Amino acid sequence: MKKEYYEVLGVSKTATKDEIKKAYRKLALQFHPDKNPDNKDAEEHFKEVNEAYEVLSNDDKRRRYDQFGHAGVGSSASSGGGGQYGGGADINDIFSAFNDMFTGGRRGGSPFGFEEAFGGGGSRRGRTQGGIPGTDLKIRLKLTLEEIAKGVEKTLKIKKQVSCKECNGSGSKSGATENCQTCQGSGEVRQVSKTMFGQFVNVAPCPTCGGEGRVIKDRCPSCYGEGIKLGEVTVKVTVPSGVENGNYLTLRGQGNAGPRGGTAGDLIVVLEEIPHELFSRKGNDVVYTLAVSFPDLVLGTKVEVPTLDGAVKLTIPSSTQPETMLRIPGHGIGHLKGSGRGDQYVKVNVYVPKDISHQDKELLREMQKSSGLSPSAHNDKDAKSFFEKARDIFS
Numbered sequence: 001m002k003k004e005y006y007e008v009l010g011v012s013k014t015a016t017k018d019e020i021k022k023a024y025r026k027l028a029l030q031f032h033p034d035k036n037p038d039n040k041d042a043e044e045h046f047k048e049v050n051e052a053y054e055v056l057s058n059d060d061k062r063r064r065y066d067q068f069g070h071a072g073v074g075s076s077a078s079s080g081g082g083g084q085y086g087g088g089a090d091i092n093d094i095f096s097a098f099n100d101m102f103t104g105g106r107r108g109g110s111p112f113g114f115e116e117a118f119g120g121g122g123s124r125r126g127r128t129q130g131g132i133p134g135t136d137l138k139i140r141l142k143l144t145l146e147e148i149a150k151g152v153e154k155t156l157k158i159k160k161q162v163s164c165k166e167c168n169g170s171g172s173k174s175g176a177t178e179n180c181q182t183c184q185g186s187g188e189v190r191q192v193s194k195t196m197f198g199q200f201v202n203v204a205p206c207p208t209c210g211g212e213g214r215v216i217k218d219r220c221p222s223c224y225g226e227g228i229k230l231g232e233v234t235v236k237v238t239v240p241s242g243v244e245n246g247n248y249l250t251l252r253g254q255g256n257a258g259p260r261g262g263t264a265g266d267l268i269v270v271l272e273e274i275p276h277e278l279f280s281r282k283g284n285d286v287v288y289t290l291a292v293s294f295p296d297l298v299l300g301t302k303v304e305v306p307t308l309d310g311a312v313k314l315t316i317p318s319s320t321q322p323e324t325m326l327r328i329p330g331h332g333i334g335h336l337k338g339s340g341r342g343d344q345y346v347k348v349n350v351y352v353p354k355d356i357s358h359q360d361k362e363l364l365r366e367m368q369k370s371s372g373l374s375p376s377a378h379n380d381k382d383a384k385s386f387f388e389k390a391r392d393i394f395s
């Protein structure tokens, strides 16, 4: 249930150390216990703000957090860092992504309304030291019930913006930049608007340099100065068992590359369950409907039924009533958290043929004559009580 540290401080993922420090000071002051005596909410916020600052103000911790989320800076995390590419599908990453998911996935927004509260002063999105942040990329991943039951590793080919190799993502052939003429290097432009309430000065990121303050001198011909190009990459995704339709995994830094060396966005993999032709899913259990002949229901039999793990032998006990649910333990869906799997239920139905041979017809006529196979003639408790009830009602 942990909140994103960047969101806690109300800063962008590419915020500089100074920006983080500024945001922290403001919030720490606002939520300080001295200023908010006996205010539990403020105390909670104060703690969160301090924790977020502790991580984001430390280069090493911040790098690990960016790569692995909360799991990367927890007490159990090693300082190993992990692989560069494809390492995003690390199981820690996935579970931190799931935490995001369960808290409602408040991505890209400001959960506390910090930006509103501070009039936009808390965060300066887009204004970064190195380029413009890349955008998040969303893709759908279809999974069979078999894959969901046990978890699966998928290799995906993804078309996305990648860093230009010719210019190392800088957008410049020689790497040289010059001051932006539009904003004189400040990265900001001021617009004065007049309203009936008076004059307002609006500060916005410079449209020419995107708030960077500098523009490239000689554009890279390969990427037209953007530093990014459309490319195709292979990404490995580890999907744990027990996921459901609409769940998603966030692979940090595997989205679109940022123009001119900006940090890459995230890759969001939205999971989709392909409906199974034999089984219907009920949470972690699956249900299979089996049609059995009337003689088999009465006398009992042994059958083979399909499961997510192949065919399994099942005993239909004698006198099995239609709609009975027989359980095959452990052949359902693996739990998302913890070990073990759900069960398979076999719903037993009577098979009623539509077309039968003359011979079978004769056989059934014989059965029809037998009073022991008819409920009204049968001296059974349910039948009796039904007639007794009917008599009570109408007398």
Ligand SMILES: [Zn+2]
Residues within 6 Å of the ligand: 164, 165, 166, 167, 168, 169, 170, 171, 172, 220, 221, 222, 223, 224, 225, 226, 227, 228
């Ligand atoms: Zn280039």
Ligand SMILES: [Zn+2]
Residues within 6 Å of the ligand: 180, 181, 182, 183, 184, 185, 186, 187, 188, 206, 207, 208, 209, 210, 211, 212, 213, 214
């Ligand atoms: Zn500019």
